[in-house]
Amino acid sequence: DTGVSQNPRHKITKRGQNVTFRCDPISEHNRLYWYRQTLGQGPEFLTYFQNEAQLEKSRLLSDRFSAERPKGSFSTLEIQRTEQGDSAMYLCASSLTTQGPYEQYFGPGTRLTVT
Amino acid sequence: AQSVSQHNHHVILSEAASLELGCNYSYGGTVNLFWYVQYPGQHLQLLLKYFSGDPLVKGIKGFEAEFIKSKFSFNLRKPSVQWSYTAEYFCAVNDRSNTGKLIFGQGTTLQVKP
Numbered sequence: 001d002t003g004v005s006q007n008p009r010h011k012i013t014k015r016g017q018n019v020t021f022r023c024d025p026i027s028e029h030n031r032l033y034w035y036r037q038t039l040g041q042g043p044e045f046l047t048y049f050q051n052e053a054q055l056e057k058s059r060l061l062s063d064r065f066s067a068e069r070p071k072g073s074f075s076t077l078e079i080q081r082t083e084q085g086d087s088a089m090y091l092c093a094s095s096l097t098t099q100g101p102y103e104q105y106f107g108p109g110t111r112l113t114v115t
Numbered sequence: 116a117q118s119v120s121q122h123n124h125h126v127i128l129s130e131a132a133s134l135e136l137g138c139n140y141s142y143g144g145t146v147n148l149f150w151y152v153q154y155p156g157q158h159l160q161l162l163l164k165y166f167s168g169d170p171l172v173k174g175i176k177g178f179e180a181e182f183i184k185s186k187f188s189f190n191l192r193k194p195s196v197q198w199s200y201t202a203e204y205f206c207a208v209n210d211r212s213n214t215g216k217l218i219f220g221q222g223t224t225l226q227v228k229p
Contacts (some may be wrong), residue, residue: 007138008137031215042205056214091159102147102166102215106159
């Protein structure tokens with residue numbers, strides 16, 4: 001399977017715990033995006049990377065959220081001191097700017113439940 | 116700020132009926148437009164896209180959409196639906212800035228009855 005993969009697929013955690021999600025983009029895709037999707041809503045942009053550089057962060061991304069893409073390949077999204085409001089589906093997408101920078105391929109998502 | 120509106124939140128159709136899902140966006144500049152579909156338990160998949168040129172675009176499975184610039188609309192159409200098209204449909208736009216980030220509508224749940 002050469003699509004975008006995300007791990008874990010599901011995560012249940014207690015309020016106050018830290019969680020980390022991983023995204024592996026399509027090989028050689030230089031852009032990687034994180035979105036968050038809550039029930040009944042469309043995905044909302046969180047942040048994106050071009051290679052290893054994080055170029056934009058949404059105001060939705062509070063100080064408790066941090067994302068990295070250390071070698072320009074996979075990315076991690078960490079949420080510290082989780083809150084019940086963080087419960088959502090976290091989606092990762094990748095794209096290749098030399099093939100039209102605007103077509104993004106999505107992974108299956110990580111569903112986070114904070115109890 | 117950009118926004119995308121999908122006015123039909125939940126649509127129920129019988130098989131073979133025709134489909135049209137509305138999408139309007141608010142942005143005064145040049146945009147790229149997309150329709151994504153999410154089948155139950157699956158990830159978002161691109162149905163079709165508009166970058167430039169012919170405003171009537173065709174995508175996978177016979178779906179098409181028409182970009183009407185004067186109406187800021189990009190409605191999705193399908194002449195005849197099947198039960199397997201039951202899914203959630205999202206319209207999205209980006210503003211051609213260098214970020215490429217997508218702004219999504221809240222989605223339309225399509226239920227096709229066999």
